[in-house]
Amino acid sequence: MLNARTGRPLTTDRPDAAERYRLAVDHILGSEAGAVEALDQALALDGNLALALAARHMLAKDSNAADAGFFKERALLAARTASPWERAHISALFALLDDPYTNLAATERYIAANPGDLLVISQLCGYLIFYGGARKLERVLNIMESADASLRDDWAWLARLGFAASEAGDHNRGRALVERALQQRPQAPYVIHSYAHVLHDQGEPGESMKLLGDWLNEHRLSAEGGAMYGHVQWHLALAEWQLGLTEQAWQRYERYSAPETTRCGPVLTLADCGGFLLREYLRTGTTRPISAAVSALSERFSSMLSHPFIALHLAGIQASAGDIAALEQSKAAIAAKDPSDQARLSLRLVDAVSLFARGQYAEAADTLKLISADQRIGVGGSRVERILIDLLETRAVELAA
Numbered sequence: 001m002l003n004a005r006t007g008r009p010l011t012t013d014r015p016d017a018a019e020r021y022r023l024a025v026d027h028i029l030g031s032e033a034g035a036v037e038a039l040d041q042a043l044a045l046d047g048n049l050a051l052a053l054a055a056r057h058m059l060a061k062d063s064n065a066a067d068a069g070f071f072k073e074r075a076l077l078a079a080r081t082a083s084p085w086e087r088a089h090i091s092a093l094f095a096l097l098d099d100p101y102t103n104l105a106a107t108e109r110y111i112a113a114n115p116g117d118l119l120v121i122s123q124l125c126g127y128l129i130f131y132g133g134a135r136k137l138e139r140v141l142n143i144m145e146s147a148d149a150s151l152r153d154d155w156a157w158l159a160r161l162g163f164a165a166s167e168a169g170d171h172n173r174g175r176a177l178v179e180r181a182l183q184q185r186p187q188a189p190y191v192i193h194s195y196a197h198v199l200h201d202q203g204e205p206g207e208s209m210k211l212l213g214d215w216l217n218e219h220r221l222s223a224e225g226g227a228m229y230g231h232v233q234w235h236l237a238l239a240e241w242q243l244g245l246t247e248q249a250w251q252r253y254e255r256y257s258a259p260e261t262t263r264c265g266p267v268l269t270l271a272d273c274g275g276f277l278l279r280e281y282l283r284t285g286t287t288r289p290i291s292a293a294v295s296a297l298s299e300r301f302s303s304m305l306s307h308p309f310i311a312l313h314l315a316g317i318q319a320s321a322g323d324i325a326a327l328e329q330s331k332a333a334i335a336a337k338d339p340s341d342q343a344r345l346s347l348r349l350v351d352a353v354s355l356f357a358r359g360q361y362a363e364a365a366d367t368l369k370l371i372s373a374d375q376r377i378g379v380g381g382s383r384v385e386r387i388l389i390d391l392l393e394t395r396a397v398e399l400a401a
Contacts, residue, residue, distance in 0.1 A: 003051075006116040007150060010051060011082045017045035021052045025119060028055065029156035030188030033225035035059060050078035054090045055119070061097055062265065085114065092120050100127045108143070116148035118156055125160065130267070130309060130381060134374035137168040155184035155191065163194040166201045167383055174198045187219050189228035196235035201383050205242035212236040230262030234272045241279065250280075259293040270301055271381060274313025275388055277320035278353075282395045287322030305330055306337040309380035311346035312388070315353035327354040345375055349389075356392065361400035368393040 003010055010018045020042035027035035036059055042052040053075035060068035079087045092110040095103035107124050125140045141164040151157040159181035166174025178195045185191050192215050199208040223229050233256035240249035257272050298317055304310045318326040334347045355364035376386045
């Protein structure tokens with residue numbers, strides 16, 4: 001029983017278990033609902049299928065489920081009788097999940113030796129998108145480009161390569177790649193999400209609104225149970241907002257993408273919430289009180305303010321509420337952290353947002369001008385975040401005039 005992407009055999013005497021595992025990996029790479037169910041079916045057929053246990057641990061850990069440790073122990077036990085490549089896969093995956101920063105070099109060595117292991121590749125690139133620093137765009141693109149030649153027509157690889165190419169500045173190539181992925185796997189939220197990013201990079205909100213609207217009309221029933229569903233709706237709300245359909249955008253955001261309603265993980269929820277609230281505040285200058293769910297989300301990340309991605313979105317939430325005291329508390333919390341380039345960048349971002357919220361627009365613009373292009377990339381996230389910083393600077397300059 002060969003693994004479709006790696007071309008290497010799975011250790012099981014149950015072909016149906018291997019098939020359910022392969023289906024689960026497709027669901028994981030497509031951000032589709034049903035991955036947990038497919039893995040549980042595989043394990044019901046073969047409780048010692050090591051890769052299925054490892055993937056089940058990954059999903060449980062991602063959702064902060066209580067049984068994550070249980071699946072990890074079972075995976076490590078099953079790995080003792082698995083093949084060498086399966087043991088290497090589990091070791092690389094678990095090292096990346098447990099301590100990605102420390103294990104980056106080891107993971108890249110594993111990928112160099114196993115360039116068809118798209119599950120580990122995708123986990124590594126997902127980490128680098130947020131924490132890869134100023135050189136992350138080339139780094140992620142190079143990793144995707146170096147994948148095994150057998151993946152060159154694989155929809156999951158095409159979608160990720162297209163995303164990476166667009167992020168690195170080649171929007172036309174990125175679009176062509178993602179369109180190929182969409183032809184193969186039209187139901188996958190990850191693929192349509194990649195397409196939404198490409199269209200955002202190209203400055204095409206009208207096209208994005210039509211694409212996402214049509215996709216949701218066709219695939220809503222299969223997509224709405226997945227973790228990416230609220231974020232796809234957020235991209236549609238963002239396109240509507242860009243086109244001036246403000247009330248429609250707000251209704252969509254509150255129904256599908258706000259902390260009270262989304263099924264996204266906490267980091268993506270913070271990005272969607274902070275990014276949307278800050279954009280509206282920059283446009284209107286009107287503050288609005290935050291809900292209990294937004295307050296709880298902010299509290300969850302309050303100890304992580306030294307990461308610029310977290311700092312930017314938390315500051316956006318605080319500014320949108322007109323909470324100058326909270327912004328000052330955030331600045332003090334960052335200043336109390338151990339000095340680092342990341343902490344200094346976080347402090348500069350929060351300081352700029354705080355200055356803007358206090359009406360000191362020229363000072364806010366001057367502060368933002370000190371943040372270089374490389375530093376803006378190093379904030380983490382995608383070009384969506386870099387555009388958000390640009391919007392903040394542009395609005396500060398306009399109001400200072």
